[in-house]
Amino acid sequence: MNQKLTMVSLGPGDVELLTLKALNAFKECDAICVPTKSQDNSFTKSISYKIVSNALKLLHVTKPIIPVYSPMHFIYEDWVHEADIILETLQKYEKICFVTLGDAAIYSSIYYLLDIIKKKNKKIYESCEVIPGVTSFSAASAEVQKALCLGDEELTIKPINPRGKVKTTEILMRPKIGMDTEVLGEGDFYTFENMYLEDAKITSSKIAKVKKYMTLFINFARR
Ligand SMILES: C[S@@+](CC[C@H](N)C(=O)[O-])C[C@H]1O[C@@H](n2cnc3c(N)ncnc32)[C@H](O)[C@@H]1O
Structure with missing residues (x-):
């Protein structure tokens, strides 16, 4: 089977x-x-x-x-x-x-x-x-027609009743083309470029330089 x-x-x-x-x-x-x-x-x-x-x-x-x-x-x-x-x-x-x-x-x-x-x-x-x-929360935002983040704002998602030490996953969006990613710090990074497009690429680390605007980074909580 x-x-x-x-x-x-x-x-x-x-x-x-x-x-x-x-x-x-x-x-x-x-x-x-x-x-x-x-x-x-x-x-x-x-x-x-x-x-x-x-x-x-x-x-x-x-x-x-x-x-x-x-x-x-x-x-x-x-x-x-x-x-x-x-x-x-x-x-x-x-x-x-x-x-x-x-x-x-x-x-x-x-x-x-x-x-x-x-x-x-x-x-x-x-x-x-x-x-x-x-x-x-995407649906909630749409229901009341209020953006979750605009311009330079950040978005935080928190457990209301944590059972232990709270760890954080960071999603980093809207990079500048050509930027050096050293400023993003260290961690369990993944890089997602042009997802679902012909030249889509997922890298299980932080790429050194941003080549495309459609790039996002996730720095996963250490589990
Ligand atoms: C275990 S989490 C699951 C979250 C879910 N995977 C998501 O993507 O939203 C359950 C919590 O999500 C929120 N939630 C999920 N569906 C909801 C809904 N239809 N209305 C309001 N809150 C909701 C509530 O805070 C609820 O306690």
């Missing part, structure tokens, strides 16, 4: 804020794993289930929906259990999606799950795809 796991970001709640990539992933998969906070595996309170159901209606298809009990207690064993359900589902269905609200990059459990999946089944981990989505 050519097993394939796709982590699909669902956006903030409106099915119209799903990406085409997300819809295509639903169209192509054999089953969809949907997290639920209900211990009885029901979806009565699940926003994710509502979005997935609406998406399947839009596509005029039905797919098996597999509940993944996700109590959100931030306990490692719970993530192991969730990862096990995903891996078990992949024994039964060749292509599956696992869904997450908003965008997968923002406070989503998918990267805890992927770390566990990497240890348990490297092949599935390596073929996994993550589909980005609209964040809750």
Whole structure:
């Protein structure tokens, strides 16, 4: 079996804020794993289930929906259990999606799950795809028509109830062509140039000199 796991970001709640990539992933998969906070595996309170159901209606298809009990207690064993359900589902269905609200990059459990999946089944981990989505705060900004950052402003995203020492990921945008990147400091840098264009390039470090305006840097929190 050519097993394939796709982590699909669902956006903030409106099915119209799903990406085409997300819809295509639903169209192509054999089953969809949907997290639920209900211990009885029901979806009565699940926003994710509502979005997935609406998406399947839009596509005029039905797919098996597999509940993944996700109590959100931030306990490692719970993530192991969730990862096990995903891996078990992949024994039964060749292509599956696992869904997450908003965008997968923002406070989503998918990267805890992927770390566990990497240890348990490297092949599935390596073929996994993550589909980005609209964040809750991008949608919130649009709802009230107020920019999150303009001109020289910065944007901060903070956990309201941190469990420990707060680490920071920095996203650095709008560079000057020709600039030396030494001023950006050191860290776990990635450079993204002309993403999704013909000459797109992702470098797992900080490039020394900026060649294109469409360049952004991420200095990831050390984990
Ligand atoms: C675990 S985080 C997930 C964030 C999500 N991945 C994103 O990209 O926005 C959950 C928090 O996101 C915010 N959030 C997510 N969806 C929201 C919505 N539809 N309305 C308001 N806040 C939302 C709330 O602060 C909530 O406590």
